[in-house]
Each structure stands twice: as structure tokens, then as C-alpha cells.
Amino acid sequence: MRVDEFRQGLRNWLDHHDLTPPPDDSLDAQVAQLNRVRGALWAAGWMRYGWPPRVGGLGGSGALRAVLGEEVASRSLAEPGIWSMVEVLVPTVVDYAPPTLAAELVPRLLAGREQWCQGFSEPGSGSDLASLSTRAVPDGDAWVVSGQKVWTSLAQYAARCVLLARTGGPGHAGISAFLVDMDHPGITVRPLRTMHGVDEFAEVFFDDVRVPAHRMLGGPGDGWQLAMDLLPHERSTCFWHRIAHLYATLDRLLADGCEADADALGAAWLDLHTVRCRSASTQRSLAAGGRLGPETSVDKILLATAEQRLFDTARDLLPGAVELAEDAAWRTGYLYSRAASIYGGTAEIQRNIVARRLLGLGKE
């Protein structure tokens, strides 16, 4: 299906199917709404485009998923962060899991019947992910996993976890990936309290958890490559969703009667326009068969900068909306935007990549 045809059909469908979220901004309600929207879009077919037929999809380019997420974000039907998680989880499982496993499990996630989570970061391994120390030791027809993960979004709701663990020696080559059922004995989830008041992230503890051998994604040592393969998805479709959400946020700022500061509003728009143009160009090269590499750090820096400027502008032009208003929307959004230069690779790591890989400045 062509992208514009898809967009038009989808808009028309959404105009006639009310998926407005309930006036409850608790995380439980957000997750329930996410499942509701996914379920409806899966049943109507929209959620299947851009995914391969072997996991229940209807095929077509990833741009269709970008457009779907854009419409969902523009209409504020689901929280964009948790909406976009499928973009990093599904391609991983489609590419690395045994085909029957992927065919069985992926439709449950896409149809909103399950949540999944991603167990990558650890207390001792944030920016330096390759130093992770969660271990998986072979034992008969299983791997026994021990260690701790952190910043695991939606772990408390998740049925499965895409987990990175060390099966070999130190460094990239010793890392393997698994698709772990979260109801195994030995898994403990503890939600983190965050500064923006939405306990979306959790710590996950693995105490001698037996994971069947056929749940390894790829082969031993393929974990780092799997993690790297996520990046093009995160930095194309996911970013497009986030940008759509930020445009909707700027519209909301105008609708909420902000101060008429043309300089500040223009600067916020200029940032959004710039990152939207950049992301569109990145996705065009991906669609043309290009491989995405270090140049997506530019997209990441532009996006984090645009998001933080937008919420800084909102705080300036709606005085008190962040600090005093009863309605938590601006407060939550403002506080969450502080993390935009931290998650997904910090602003500093991105600049290191630009300097080393794009400008050829050699080692530090």
C-alpha cells in the first residue's frame, strides 16, 4: 500500500472510530488504553501494515508504521513512548527468534494482548552497555540467568523480556540475547519512582532463572549485533512518532493560551521543523535500501534539543503551568523532557560518535 493512501484511509477510519483515552492519567490506565488502541487497530488491519506476513503482518514499508504512530500521537490516543516500544522489540524477534516462536508470540504484542519489555541497561552499565554483567550459564537444555536490569520500561506489565546477558568473556563478543517469559520463578520486578511521577521504569532481578535454550535470540555472542540492529528502527519510526507528539504539544501550547512571544514560539517551531525534515530524509534513505549508521546520532541530538526547548518554552509562556497547575499534563511532559538527552544514548555519547565517526577526529 502507498503511504499517502494508507494515511488517508487511516485518518478516515480514525474519524469514525472513537478511541479517545479516558480522563485517567495513571500508568495502569495508559497501559490499558495502549492495549485498547492496539487491539482496535490490529482488528481493523492498520496495526499489521509494515510487519512481515510471517508474524501476522500485511507487509509494506516501515514508513506505514511511522505514519500510524504519527496519527496516534497527533490525536493523543496513546502515550507515544510506550506506543513506540514495539518498534525496537518486534524487529529483534522477527530477525533473531526461531520462526515458529516469532509467529506465535509477536501477534500477541501487536494486537495489544501482551506487553513486552527490553532488559538491556544495568546499574553498572548505562552508557557503557557492553560492560554488562548479568550472566547466563548453560545447564542442560537451559540457560541459568542471574543479575539485575534497570530502566526496564513496563516490566511490571510485561509477559516477555528481550534480555541481554553475558554468556562468554568480556566485551561485545560475550553477549547473547534471550526472549524470556516474565512469569519464570526467580524474576522480581520493582518499579522505580521517577521525578515525573509516572512509574514506567522498573528494576528487574534475575535469581537463577532457567530459560529454555530455544529462547536464545540468534546464536551465542549475537547479542551485541542484535542491540545494534535496533538502532535503525528506533531512529526512524520511533523518532517520527516522537516528533509528531512534539508537534501536537506545540499545538496544545498555542491552544492553552500561551503568552504571545513570537521569538520563543518561532524558535521552538524551527527546532521541530528541522528535526522533522532530518527524520524524513533519514527515512527516505532507509526506504531506498540505505543502511543507517552513526549519522543517526545527528537525528538523536536534534530531537533531544528540540524536545527540551519546546518544554522550556512551554514553562516560560504558560507561567505556573508546570509548577502550580492541578492538571499534571505540562508538569509531566516538562519533567520527562529532562530525560530526552539521557535515554537512548546520552547527549555526550552522541557527540562523541559525531566527533569520532562523522568528523573523523580520531580517538579522545
Next chain:
Amino acid sequence: MDTAERDLLEEALRKTMTAAATGASLDTALADLGWTQMLAEAPDTAVPLVFRLLGETGTQAAVLNDVVLRAAGRPVGGTLPLPYAGGTWVVWARDGATEASALDPLLPLRRVGTGEAVPLAAGRRALGWWLLGTGHAMLDLAREHVLERHQFGRPLASFQALRHRLAEAHVALEGAEAALGATDDDTGALLAKAAAGRAALTTARHCQQALGGIGFTAEHPLHRHVKRALVLDGLLGSTRELTREAGALLLRERRTRRLVDL
């Protein structure tokens, strides 16, 4: 124009511009290369190519006149008053004998009392490409410098503070280039010129710092690009003015235009 033809043209243009031709003699050289015909028949290729190369090579020609004249439906080859920041007007002379602008002595700009409104989108787009090229010229100079110069027994390029500044400049230039690819309408051209002006000024600031003392001397070429960026930024609306205009449009329409789609 296909890719091979475009590459050949770029090669020819670059050669002409680096053969020390600038000003009126470059105008003549561009005319010999078929500038007028290019502008008429393939402006979407010719304008980005010519203006970006003016920036990269640090040369100048009066071709902005032609872009604006053509957009106004007037014959090319002459001059016309062009709006400058602060509600002032300038003329970009073609005779090579005019006094130079105060800041960038190589640009034959002079103030005039007033002018008449002309369509600005095409000119803003052209200037955006020029500013982008100027930005890349500065970044190349800074990059070369930090790789070559050693202090404390190691190259400047190994210091993270400088690496991050140059990374910042690169990101700004890449963002501006993306915006310059979305200039089908007036608003797109306005935002693209603002993005390019901002990127050039950001790049000027970081590169000037990375070059240290040598970048402040007139012996090093950086200063010419810095001055050019400052002057071009003011032409047909400065970054600050264009950003404000974009904000005023938001306040009027109460909805943010999505100018590009997948």
C-alpha cells in the same frame, strides 16, 4: 539533469571558483558556464549547487540578484534593492567598482534608501545554501586545525570539549541542510534560511573558539567566512527576524504547519 551531468557541472563550477575568480570576474565565468540558462531550466539543481559552492570556496558573485529578479518575473542580469535586517535596503552591485560593505570588504553591498517588495522565497533558499557552504568551509578549517595542532603533547582533536563543539556545529549544519530540502513554499524557505543562518552562526562561534589565536588573525582564512556569514545572515531577513516571523505565523494560525510528510 542526471547525476553524472550534475557532478560534471559541480566539478566545473568548483574549478572556476577556486581559480581565484571572485566578484565581477566570477560573474563573467559563471555566465560562460551557462548560469542564466541553468537558472531558467534547472533552478532546483543549479541554485543549491552554485550557492553552496560560493560558500565552500569563499568566493562571491552577484547571482543573488538573478535569483530574486527571476522570482519577480523580471529579466535577469541587473540589480534591484534587496531587503536587509532592520527594515533597511541594500543593492548588490555588479559593476565591481562599488564601495564594499563595512564588515565583509569583498561583498559589493551598499545601502540604499528604499526598495519595492519582491518575492523572497527563492532568494532565501539560495542564501540558505550559501550559508551552509560557508558553515562547511569554517568547519573544515577548524577540523584541520584541531587535528594538526598539538598542546600538552597531544592533538587538540583529542580534547572532548573541542570535539563536542565541532560536533555541535556539524549537527547544526546537517539540520539546516535537511531544512533546505523542504523549501517548496514560502514558509519552508523562511524556515530554511533561519535554520541555515543559525547553523552558520553557531558554526562560526564554535570554530572561532577551536581555532584559538590563529583564527583571530587576518592571516588565517577563517575571519573571511565568519564575516560573510554575518553579512549574509542579515540579507532577506536575519535568523532572528525570520524566527520571529515564524512565531507570528503560529500565533495567527494557532496550529503548527507540518511542512514535510513521509
